[in-house]
């Protein structure tokens with residue numbers, strides 16, 4: 001019976017394939033993730049080539065002769081998304097949008113569909129998990145739609161292929177890849193082989209017909225798209241939609257992008273009318289910052305080409321235990337320990353017997369070394385009970401000798417601070433030449449962390 005079939009075991013987390021069951025996956029070290037799947041022994045078409053393998057003659061093309069049309073990218077009119085994609089949607093690209101349940105993946109993609117449909121593209125939204133009425137309900141929240149957007153509730157990929165070939169849309173949304181199935185694969189939808197084969201088929205459709213396809217992938221508890229790291233190398237672009245359960249904003253981050261930078265982030269806010277772009281994240285992040293308290297300073301971190309200002313808070317207090325407690329929320333714990341050691345040894349501030357809690361307010365996660373100076377000053381401010389004026393911001397990397405090192409794009413950071421009304425910027429001396437003259441802002445150049453501390457003490 002199983003002549004052309006064989007049984008293999010796949011790790012549901014990372015797609016590791018094995019001929020026998022194992023308790024722990026050698027690939028991702030997860031426990032109890034192996035499941036049995038029956039796969040057909042016949043070889044499936046090669047991934048990503050978009051061409052069926054055959055023995056016919058192939059003719060290479062001269063690179064210079066390939067012509068690109070003017071409007072090679074389609075703008076979604078959602079500025080934050082266009083920037084993350086690298087300037088719009090590339091025809092024929094396959095984009096994976098991953099995210100926690102309920103974060104707003106379907107909402108975002110429906111808004112993209114609406115905008116593209118309004119600008120004259122034919123768009124097909126295929127849902128495997130919601131009924132037409134449910135999609136309509138969401139659409140009611142978002143706004144007016146025109147006749148260019150068509151909906152389909154379907155999970156069979158061969159039917160989907162037929163519909164796409166017949167309707168020839170310029171963009172397709174598949175919500176979600178875990179519900180799709182291919183008849184040739186006997187395992188259940190959502191299993192590794194189904195997800196892999198389904199993506200393979202979609203890749204062929206995308207490349208073969210030049211249609212842009214967005215696929216939604218659910219993230220499991222462990223933080224991977226289910227079945228899914230398998231998908232990351234097959235698709236052109238991987239976007240993750242993340243957010244804090246307790247905050248209304250959502251961040252869209254490119255993890256992989258064949259057509260653009262992966263440094264950019266898009267910030268959105270979930271509203272009654274759908275996802276709204278947050279054009280000025282700094283202002284959003286600094287909302288609710290307390291005035292006139294110690295242990296708080298504004299720092300600046302670059303997210304791609306955009307500077308974002310955040311409030312760094314620190315609380316340093318006497319420890320009641322032998323081993324002091326250190327906590328870092330929103331930034332690297334080890335980095336905070338390192339900076340505290342520098343303050344202890346090079347500046348002579350006694351922190352060894354103190355508990356310290358460092359927090360990036362607003363729920364953002366920042367790991368850029370440029371916030372080092374901000375963290376150090378916040379810790380000193382809390383320890384010595386110094387109030388740093390509200391109009392001061394600081395950025396710079398702090399080295400192990402206590403030196404303040406250069407950071408990239410200092411000019412842009414200063415400009416952002418000025419735009420938001422800050423009048424004093426503490427920054428590395430080495431950035432002097434790249435910043436140049438700026439009117440209306442008091443630039444305090446420092447080479448050593450001690451100089452920055454002296455400055456905030458003097459102004460207290």
Ligand SMILES: Nc1ncnc2c1ncn2[C@@H]1O[C@H](COP(=O)(O)OP(=O)(O)OP(=O)(O)O)[C@@H](O)[C@H]1O
Pocket residue numbers: 099100101102103104105106107108141218270271272273
């Ligand atoms: N009327 C509303 N006002 C504000 N926010 C809403 C409203 N209705 C829904 N939401 C938000 O939209 C979210 C659901 O969005 P959506 O269905 O796009 O998420 P999803 O990522 O596709 O979820 P799933 O993983 O279930 O497919 C809800 O969690 C809620 O935060």
Ligand SMILES: [Mg+2]
Pocket residue numbers: 105106107175
């Ligand atoms: Mg959804």
